[in-house]
Amino acid sequence: MLVTKNPAQYITALEEDTTDALQIGLLFSGQISDTHAASLLELASAIQSTARSIRCMCLRFKDDVDESTMSSFLYFGQMIVSAKAIESLVLEGVGVGHEQIVCLQEFLSTNKTLRGINFTETKLDRSSSILLTGFLTGNSSLRVLDLSSNARVDDDSIGTILTAISLGGSQLSTLNICDAHFDGVEDLIGDNGSITTAGVRTITAFISQTPSLVTICLKMRSLNDEGIRDLSNVIRRRDCKINRLEISGTFGDGALQSIAEALKSNQSLRTIDIGNSLNLTDEGGRAILRVASVNVVNTWKQIMASNNTLRSVYLKSRPPPLLVSQDIQHALRNITNVDPIPTLKQKAWRYVDSNIEDLSYTKL
Numbered sequence: 362m363l364v365t366k367n368p369a370q371y372i373t374a375l376e377e378d379t380t381d382a383l384q385i386g387l388l389f390s391g392q393i394s395d396t397h398a399a400s401l402l403e404l405a406s407a408i409q410s411t412a413r414s415i416r417c418m419c420l421r422f423k424d425d426v427d428e429s430t431m432s433s434f435l436y437f438g439q440m441i442v443s444a445k446a447i448e449s450l451v452l453e454g455v456g457v458g459h460e461q462i463v464c465l466q467e468f469l470s471t472n473k474t475l476r477g478i479n480f481t482e483t484k485l486d487r488s489s490s491i492l493l494t495g496f497l498t499g500n501s502s503l504r505v506l507d508l509s510s511n512a513r514v515d516d517d518s519i520g521t522i523l524t525a526i527s528l529g530g531s532q533l534s535t536l537n538i539c540d541a542h543f544d545g546v547e548d549l550i551g552d553n554g555s556i557t558t559a560g561v562r563t564i565t566a567f568i569s570q571t572p573s574l575v576t577i578c579l580k581m582r583s584l585n586d587e588g589i590r591d592l593s594n595v596i597r598r599r600d601c602k603i604n605r606l607e608i609s610g611t612f613g614d615g616a617l618q619s620i621a622e623a624l625k626s627n628q629s630l631r632t633i634d635i636g637n638s639l640n641l642t643d644e645g646g647r648a649i650l651r652v653a654s655v656n657v658v659n660t661w662k663q664i665m666a667s668n669n670t671l672r673s674v675y676l677k678s679r680p681p682p683l684l685v686s687q688d689i690q691h692a693l694r695n696i697t698n699v700d701p702i703p704t705l706k707q708k709a710w711r712y713v714d715s716n717i718e719d720l721s722y723t724k725l
Contacts, residue, residue, distance in 0.1 A: 389426050480514075526567075583610070
């Protein structure tokens with residue numbers, strides 16, 4: 362998202378007589394000028410009174426902000442306390458930490474309408490996550506939680522945040538939790554990250570207790586076969602609403618086999634995106650294809666128990682060469698492009714076509 366150091370750029374737009382949604386992006390770095398400080402407070406006033414919806418407000422902090430900038434930001438946070446126009450808030454950058462959250466704490470703790478909150482590449486940790494509990498327990502409107510690449514987020518932080526959301530009764534639809542510095546397969550090797558297998562269990566338990574979830578993205582070094590099995594137990598439930606699942610970790614074929622088994626009863630999942638993993642081969646891919654592909658001829662009983670909603674499984678290309686063959690990857694990407702009933706019909710007709718000689722006819 363584009364950000365600017367000049368808050369005045371948004372003031373005119375906020376005063377326009379329109380209901381079109383707006384996005385605001387502010388960059389805080391170094392020392393703030395008197396002009397920009399005054400504009401920041403004017404912007405806060407405009408946010409307070411605007412009739413426009415602010416779809417997203419992104420606040421990006423570099424790690425060189427000085428006292429003058431933080432003083433101005435504190436006033437900004439106090440002035441937007443009762444603002445209801447902001448739909449989602451993004452806090453981004455290594456300069457975001459305990460002090461920045463303190464400045465926004467009153468706004469957050471009294472807010473009942475914010476639908477999304479995102480922390481990306483920040484210094485969010487266990488102490489600053491405690492500051493969020495008032496907001497998370499008091500706002501049942503929250504639908505999106507994104508914790509991406511925050512190096513200090515650990516098991517305690519995860520536990521604090523997810524427990525508060527559960528207590529607040531939010532019907533969360535999107536959950537993103539990603540380890541920091543986890544872009545390539547080489548990042549799987551060595552440091553296991555701040556979130557351990559205990560943290561993964563906390564996350565999967567939360568997912569199990571939150572049937573409103575539709576989109577889940579989990580990218581963690583500690584996400585192993587056991588963690589995927591716990592996720593699979595959620596996927597197999599009839600009340601599961603998850604339609605997109607994005608996963609990266611240290612799991613292997615056993616994880617995909619557990620997902621394949623869960624797919625037999627799942628009626629919601631459309632896309633699975635599998636990123637970094639060291640241990641996948643054709644075996645895991647075949648397990649999913651046996652359950653979902655229209656091109657695999659099974660027994661009639663297996664067809665009637667198969668999955669008809671999954672459309673694509675994407676495997677991220679990365680060095681070293683992926684051990685899953687190109688044929689399996691292609692088949693996974695192109696499971697089907699039609700809805701469940703036509704998918705089932707395709708399987709049924711393929712079965713009939715392959716077994717036509719075995720059919721017997723009874724004269725009426």
